């Protein structure tokens with residue numbers, strides 16, 4: 001039984017191992033010069049492989065029942081056993097995030113590659129698959145320049161989405177899906193920095209603050225996230241911002257990010273507190289008084305925005321000026337004008353429409369013998385290990401199903 005896997009990322013390699021363990025003969029075709037380039041960059045090189053909190057609300061796109069079915073067929077417990085079967089030990093660090101004990105993504109890639117080798121999976125790198133053509137009950141793969149790559153009974157497509165195309169996945173799934181008459185939910189970057197409009201970004205670039213970041217649509221709060229926000233020359237970044245990006249970039253939506261830099265007190269309390277401080281430290285300049293309570297780099301932009309001179313004595317601040325500072329500390333607004341684009345994105349929102357895929361096997365409902373897994377599907381997860389969990393659960397399910405169905409067909 002010959003199974004081809006198009007794309008040697010996390011989903012492709014887990015699919016290959018699962019299929020080969022079921023006895024199938026497996027070939028991976030990978031466009032880049034080596035497999036698993038993206039894995040090396042995950043979790044800042046530490047590979048945040050999963051999360052202890054696998055609530056379905058952490059997954060988006062697709063239908064709830066589709067995602068649930070895949071995560072039930074190959075559960076987080078199953079994938080944990082899978083990783084352990086490769087010799088890895090997983091540990092849990094902050095916020096339920098799971099990592100290999102070595103804290104090295106390269107160790108995860110090594111473990112996958114060793115197992116592929118042990119199972120005699122053929123890995124062909126620098127081979128981009130461009131066409132999939134049905135020939136009776138099998139599929140012929142064709143590479144760039146019309147090179148025939150052979151015929152396979154089953155094909156698993158794991159070419160990823162379009163996020164970070166420098167690591168390989170550049171949207172090939174859209175072309176393959178259209179050849180195979182699948183519907184594609186339009187792609188857009190996810191888990192990505194946001195570009196914002198503010199005259200102060202250049203001055204603030206590189207500054208990090210702990211904040212509550214609220215995604216605002218007019219006066220409506222759409223989503224709130226907490227954590228370290230990073231100012232960039234073009235906008236905002238950091239984990240809370242990446243988590244807001246999916247909702248912020250819904251087409252046609254005009255949003256802004258409001259940063260609350262002092263969540264431990266309400267705006268009214270903050271006003272009275274600032275008022276007391278301005279009286280107590282009346283001899284200090286406003287800049288000096290504020291530098292005791294907030295990141296120094298935020299002070300000048302904040303004062304400039306409210307037409308307050310930094311050199312003015314604190315004791316001269318009037319009620320309206322103190323109110324304006326308290327308001328800004330609790331809701332400094334940054335209108336969103338876009339995202340930082342595919343190169344910066346960690347994941348793809350959109351992909352092959354899951355309604356056309358069998359949730360129990362990941363076989364296409366349109367083309368018998370074709371399976372889809374990983375980021376190429378219209379499923380994306382939150383930051384925190386959910387995307388690698390999806391890649392592994394769906395990869396293993398597709399690999400097992402293809403090998404199992406293939407073996408059944410062979411028996412007939």
Ligand SMILES: Cc1cc2nc3c(=O)[nH]c(=O)nc-3n(C[C@H](O)[C@H](O)[C@H](O)COP(=O)(O)OP(=O)(O)OC[C@H]3O[C@@H](n4cnc5c(N)ncnc54)[C@H](O)[C@@H]3O)c2cc1C
Nearest residue numbers: 007009010011031042043048129160168374375385387388
């Ligand atoms: C910087 C960064 C950090 C991340 N950190 C985390 C994290 O810590 N935790 C987490 O859960 N997720 C993380 N993610 C997301 C996660 O890495 C991906 O969702 C996951 O790796 C997707 O796996 P995949 O196999 O579906 O796709 P990919 O990993 O994109 O693999 C697709 C493969 O297919 C190949 N390919 C593409 N087209 C063709 C073709 N025509 N022919 C042959 N081969 C082709 C590509 O070269 C690539 O190797 C991160 C992503 C990035 C970019």
